[in-house]
Amino acid sequence: MKNVRVRFAPSPTGGLHLGGVRTVLYNYLFARQHKGTFVLRIEDTDQSRYVEGAEQYIFDCLQWCGLTPDESSIHGGPFTPYRQSERKDMYKKYADQLVKDGHAYYAFDTPEELEAMREKLKASGSNSLQYDHSVRMKMKNSLNLSEVETTQMIDNGVPYVIRIKVEPSQNIHLHDLIRGEVHFDSSTVDDKVLMKADGMPTYHLAVVVDDFLMEISHAFRGEEWLPSAPVHILLWKYLFGLDKMPQWAHLPLILKPDGHGKLSKRDGDALGFPVFAMNWKDPKSGETTKGFKETGFLPEAFINMLAVLGWNDGTEQEIFSMEELIGKFSIDRVHKGGARFDFEKAKWYNHEWIKISSTEKLFPLVNDVYLANGLLVDEQLLRSVIPVIKDRCTLITDFYQQGNFFFQSPTVWDLSSISKWDDNKKAFFLSFIDTLRAIDWNMADIENCFKNLAAEKGIKPGELQLPMRIMLVGGKFGPAVFLIASIIGKEETISRIQNVLNKL
């Protein structure tokens, strides 16, 4: 295999959603697996949709995910520039060559004229409303105009686009790494615009030219591009030769959890889960969309979940590290069908990753969560608390709810859970406090003390544990009570018991 070079080419229009990250991931895994290069190219040929800051945002997301590109507009590389807006001049040359070779032509039709054409086609009951071989000879373009007229119009500054001239009745096929042979009848392919009136190329021309110039060997992209693949193939054939064309793979779509269609930002808003990798603040609308990172996801879990949404290695393994993915990923095991996104499963992956992550790894993240909740905690104490509570945390943000009582006394108590409270039990806790003062502070001794005293008073320890828990943590959750007591210390334990005793 020649040098593997893959690329991800996002449009900087804001946000980086699940499907985008998965596309990057598969590109990245493939590149790493083949000791190749992962290129990030920015597709900003649609100036009207360009959003300030979106490019940097994409870099930040990729970095968080551990998918740092080898070449990009900020990392540099041998094929600079990596922004299409800065490569504008390169495309014109190829478009002109296409015209010269008779594979493309100038079209002067105005938007109104195009609209009129579609109306007319609709009225005639035509199956297709496309600008294609069947209508092009009735339109205002260089195929109908004389050479003199054409050059005159161009010289006079009449706006024009360059369209590809697709010859009808040809079989166009491509070999897709995931789907196998895919065939198209060129009669159903329209004369796509290659160069827009503003001098910018469309995606179709730009991908082909850039992929050639950047020596891209494998092109993986979303399935939504499959219908325009014949145009790209024709362009490769006319411009550079099919033998130079990268190998294609069209990735399945990620679908809405319920209902129909492609997953969109709106679904996340409606159903209460993120669809972007990281928080995205749209500078135009000022609106912020929540990200997986801020929701409390570990990048490892996010990547793991995405990798397995549409791919698996054929075994029962579910948890994969990036290294394992690089070793085991194979493009031909990627599914053909789209997959519904399931947030519950995504959370399960996160939970699994939290369970296997070290305290050292979790510490800074958890510390940030405490800080965000306005709690400055003792680092050593937090380090000892993390392993104790991580089994019950699904999101990093859960560490606050599951562990804040180690650092501060609860302020609300679920007193209703303490049933059958009586003087007998109160007496127990009163003398328990006294005995506690005298003992050595460790979990086993606290527990023994508690149980012996309970036996002495003739009360079942079980009936006393729940009240004790409410006293220490405020509610019916958390690790073993005696463990908690041993961690928060003697004074704090006694004070919390006394505090609640006064309320009962």
Place this chain on the structure above:
RNA sequence: GCCGCGUUGGUCAAGGGGUUAAGACGCCUCCCUUUCACGGAGGAAUCACGGGUUCGAAUCCCGUACGUGGUACCA
């Protein structure tokens, strides 16, 4: 409408002519724990439909249905 792609439990999916049709999430029951989890043991639940081919089809072929994407001077 036309073109492309797809279709195994509610979801993610293994399996590609002979299987009791894996496994995971979620759900339910039980055990552990007199908290909540974790962990453990079980359970309900699936090959879209119709025709072929074949001794035999979830698996191959053809239709149909359904889903999904495209059908822009957006990517």
